[in-house]
Amino acid sequence: MRIGIFTETYEPYVSGLVTSIKMLKNALEKKGHIVYIVTANLKDYHYNYKEQERILEIPGIPTGIYDARLTSIYPLQAVNIIKKWNLDVIHSQTEFAIGTFARLLAKQYNIPIVHTYHTMYEDYVHYITKGHFNKSSKKLVEYLTKFYCDKTITELIVPTVKAYNLFKEKYNVERNIHIVPTGIEVERFFKENVNKKEVEALKKKYHLRRKYFGIIVVGRVAEEKNMPFVMDAVCHLKDKIPNIKLFIIGDGPDKEKYEQYVKDIHCEDCIIFTGKVAWDQIPCYYQLGHVYVSASKTETQGLTVTEAMAGGLPAVVIDDVAFRTLVCDGLNGLFFKDQQECEDLLLKLYQDENLRLQLSRQAVIQSEHCSASQFADNVLLVYKRAIENKNKNKYGFISKIANKWKEFRDARRSKS
Numbered sequence: 001m002r003i004g005i006f007t008e009t010y011e012p013y014v015s016g017l018v019t020s021i022k023m024l025k026n027a028l029e030k031k032g033h034i035v036y037i038v039t040a041n042l043k044d045y046h047y048n049y050k051e052q053e054r055i056l057e058i059p060g061i062p063t064g065i066y067d068a069r070l071t072s073i074y075p076l077q078a079v080n081i082i083k084k085w086n087l088d089v090i091h092s093q094t095e096f097a098i099g100t101f102a103r104l105l106a107k108q109y110n111i112p113i114v115h116t117y118h119t120m121y122e123d124y125v126h127y128i129t130k131g132h133f134n135k136s137s138k139k140l141v142e143y144l145t146k147f148y149c150d151k152t153i154t155e156l157i158v159p160t161v162k163a164y165n166l167f168k169e170k171y172n173v174e175r176n177i178h179i180v181p182t183g184i185e186v187e188r189f190f191k192e193n194v195n196k197k198e199v200e201a202l203k204k205k206y207h208l209r210r211k212y213f214g215i216i217v218v219g220r221v222a223e224e225k226n227m228p229f230v231m232d233a234v235c236h237l238k239d240k241i242p243n244i245k246l247f248i249i250g251d252g253p254d255k256e257k258y259e260q261y262v263k264d265i266h267c268e269d270c271i272i273f274t275g276k277v278a279w280d281q282i283p284c285y286y287q288l289g290h291v292y293v294s295a296s297k298t299e300t301q302g303l304t305v306t307e308a309m310a311g312g313l314p315a316v317v318i319d320d321v322a323f324r325t326l327v328c329d330g331l332n333g334l335f336f337k338d339q340q341e342c343e344d345l346l347l348k349l350y351q352d353e354n355l356r357l358q359l360s361r362q363a364v365i366q367s368e369h370c371s372a373s374q375f376a377d378n379v380l381l382v383y384k385r386a387i388e389n390k391n392k393n394k395y396g397f398i399s400k401i402a403n404k405w406k407e408f409r410d411a412r413r414s415k416s
Contacts, residue, residue: 006102007093010039027376112390159301183375189310212243216289221252229295286311310367314359332362
């Protein structure tokens with residue numbers, strides 16, 4: 001199968017979405033499929049077609065949001081390259097400019113298009129509105145989401161029940177929706193596959209004593225991730241766990257604000273901001289921790305939780321439906337409802353090493369169900385359905401013409 005994946009961002013940009021797309025491309029190629037990537041050029045203002053890697057980068061204007069760029073919705077130079085690929089299916093990973101481009105191409109060349117909905121946009125409206133017109137803005141988000149994810153595509157993929165419920169229960173979308181949890185290359189996070197010397201070098205870099213209790217948070221350092229919740233919990237625990245360390249791994253718009261906040265609450269000695277970490281170094285950073293914590297309620301799935309569990313870290317997460325498909329309370333992780341419960345669970349895991357090890361073993365076992373190969377197989381089933389449905393619709397259109405002609409002919413005969 002010849003597959004075109006259209007995404008607003010790709011390497012060298014670092015994010016959960018980029019990791020997911022790169023992993024899907026690799027897994028599909030291992031199964032013998034040909035995969036092309038269409039994305040924005042994040043480095044300069046030129047078209048860049050890496051023919052051997054099958055990656056087409058389209059120039060765009062910087063948006064001011066991280067490294068993202070806004071491309072043309074119908075770049076002719078790109079069309080001339082893509083139409084030679086003879087794609088069997090297009091897989092859109094974005095609702096923005098390149099997502100619109102994917103839909104225009106699919107329409108023009110009659111190619112089935114699958115779309116994956118990654119982001120609960122209603123949770124991000126505050127970035128634009130700054131707290132004003134939230135209600136009307138969310139209605140606009142709903143309208144645009146339904147348009148891009150229902151009216152303009154052949155098949156829709158969502159990663160979790162949470163996203164499924166958004167479309168079915170809140171947006172009242174009637175189409176088929178495929179729940180396909182995003183997989184990861186779990187093997188690269190297994191403790192035995194991580195370079196021990198690099199982990200030791202990181203421990204020296206951050207002046208970690210032989211005995212300490214490490215808590216890991218990975219993600220964009222931004223309001224919607226609810227990181228101050230975890231910071232406060234750690235600050236409250238530092239007297240009960242003198243050697244506690246919280247590692248906030250990643251970058252984002254609120255990093256400087258949170259660094260100042262840590263100084264204000266006098267927790268610089270136990271909260272460490274690592275900044276942006278290279279993709280190939282992330283497995284080593286997970287090994288600095290003993291548990292993984294997330295208090296975010298804006299996740300559609302939370303890939304970093306899967307990565308942490310593959311690295312043997314029990315997940316201590318807020319009780320949100322996004323985590324329910326992965327974390328089983330008391331088996332491979334623990335759920336909390338408020339900050340006090342979060343603090344109690346962290347203290348319990350610090351004091352009870354046997355419980356921590358038991359959860360750790362089960363976390364690794366559960367992560368193995370989220371392999372890249374299984375993910376690719378599930379996505380391929382959706383591709384095949386999209387192609388079948390597109391063919392049915394095509395022949396259905398021909399049948400409608402034939403039936404109309406038959407009705408016209410029969411009417412003429414009856415009159416004569």
